[in-house]
Amino acid sequence: MDLTTYRDKFEQLETPFYYYDTQLFKQTLEEANRCAAEIPSSMVHFAIKANANSTLLQYVKNAGMGADCVSGGEIQRCIDAGIPANKIMFAGVGKTDKEIRLGIENDILCFNVESLPEIDIINDLAKEMHKKARVAVRINPNIDAHTHKFITTGLEENKFGISMEDMIAAIHHVQQADCLEYYGLHFHIGSQILNFNSFKMLSCCINKLQKKLDAAGIKTMSINVGGGLGIDYDHPQEHDMPDFKAYFDTFKRHLELRPGQTLHFELGRALCAQCGALITRTVLVKKSGTKQFAIVDAGFTDLIRPALYQAHHKIINLSGTGKRQKYDVVGPICESSDVFDKDIHLSTVQRGDLIVILSAGAYGFVMASQYNCRHLPEEYGTENLK
Numbered sequence: 259m260d261l262t263t264y265r266d267k268f269e270q271l272e273t274p275f276y277y278y279d280t281q282l283f284k285q286t287l288e289e290a291n292r293c294a295a296e297i298p299s300s301m302v303h304f305a306i307k308a309n310a311n312s313t314l315l316q317y318v319k320n321a322g323m324g325a326d327c328v329s330g331g332e333i334q335r336c337i338d339a340g341i342p343a344n345k346i347m348f349a350g351v352g353k354t355d356k357e358i359r360l361g362i363e364n365d366i367l368c369f370n371v372e373s374l375p376e377i378d379i380i381n382d383l384a385k386e387m388h389k390k391a392r393v394a395v396r397i398n399p400n401i402d403a404h405t406h407k408f409i410t411t412g413l414e415e416n417k418f419g420i421s422m423e424d425m426i427a428a429i430h431h432v433q434q435a436d437c438l439e440y441y442g443l444h445f446h447i448g449s450q451i452l453n454f455n456s457f458k459m460l461s462c463c464i465n466k467l468q469k470k471l472d473a474a475g476i477k478t479m480s481i482n483v484g485g486g487l488g489i490d491y492d493h494p495q496e497h498d499m500p501d502f503k504a505y506f507d508t509f510k511r512h513l514e515l516r517p518g519q520t521l522h523f524e525l526g527r528a529l530c531a532q533c534g535a536l537i538t539r540t541v542l543v544k545k546s547g548t549k550q551f552a553i554v555d556a557g558f559t560d561l562i563r564p565a566l567y568q569a570h571h572k573i574i575n576l577s578g579t580g581k582r583q584k585y586d587v588v589g590p591i592c593e594s595s596d597v598f599d600k601d602i603h604l605s606t607v608q609r610g611d612l613i614v615i616l617s618a619g620a621y622g623f624v625m626a627s628q629y630n631c632r633h634l635p636e637e638y639g640t641e642n643l644k
């Protein structure tokens with residue numbers, strides 16, 4: 259993402275704000291689709307939780323991708339964007355009745371269920387509405403994704419999914435429900451995964467489970483391997499897209515699909531993180547002992563990942579040209595965790611300089627809050643800046 263061409267435009271805007279490179283987003287979706295197409299009957303769903311911006315969702319729709327939603331609000335956002343309901347999957351451990359009804363009413367592709375009580379609830383609601391709902395069972399494969407402990411989801415200790423031992427019983431439970439149709443298996447082992455061996459292990463685990471399904475005479479229409487493909491937060495400008503080919507190849511090589519099975523992917527971060535940046539302005543530079551703080555007008559209310567997950571984002575001084583110096587880049591919020599990074603080298607920072615936090619297109623604006631009665635940041639795409 260080359261931001262220097264937009265510097266003058268950025269100067270005129272109120273900070274902080276998100277900027278999305280929509281051309282890069284479009285190219286990223288196309289590249290993911292192109293590489294996924296190497297696996298016959300595969301389908302990529304954009305994980306809306308990563309970025310629900312309505313303009314970006316138009317690109318998702320135009321790319322022919324489906325959506326992975328985790329709330330009624332996300333389902334509605336996708337429907338409003340024109341993403342066909344038969345490409346929408348709905349996951350989450352605690353779906354409310356209202357959200358389930360919305361999914362049934364729109365005849366979404368499937369509900370990814372995480373517990374037996376949830377299966378009963380969806381069946382009851384479908385019966386009430388004189389409809390049938392498709393259901394995939396989320397299995398916890400107990401695989402270590404070697405990622406940060408707050409974003410791993412596939413371990414036994416996490417709250418997600420049904421254990422492998424209970425898989426057959428859960429599927430029978432779905433099959434016995436009169437208003438449900440068993441669709442397939444769902445997995446998701448975590449996020450920001452860079453070690454492809456975790457995906458290979460997931461594939462091998464699914465192969466074993468499929469053998470169990472064959473032995474039990476259970477026909478499974480679809481396998482959903484979730485999302486989780488990581489991106490390069492350290493070198494976003496050099497690697498503005500993940501290695502989609504290697505990622506999809508891992509599943510192509512290791513996963514043994516049954517004839518007619520559809521393979522679903524639910525990628526979030528990999529599709530949008532590198533397309534977004536948070537643009538903030540330096541309020542002042544404070545010196546304290548040997549430390550220098552670049553205090554900017556964005557805080558964890560705008561981008562919470564560093565405070566929440568100890569996440570690292572590359573930061574640049576878009577205005578600065580002077581010699582590089584060491585800074586802690588911090589926000590104005592009254593919490594000591596309001597730090598974007600410590601001891602990083604930036605071109606000399608002065609009051610008013612534009613500081614850019616890169617790779618912020620995923621889990622950025624969607625997690626923003628109004629703590630301290632702050633305003634939500636604006637979002638601009640390349641189009642709005644032309």
Ligand SMILES: Cc1ncc(COP(=O)(O)O)c(C=O)c1O
Binds near residue numbers: 446527
């Ligand atoms: C079930 C499920 N699918 C997909 C995703 C998207 O993950 P990522 O953005 O890492 O691709 C998540 C993220 O938390 C998830 O929980």
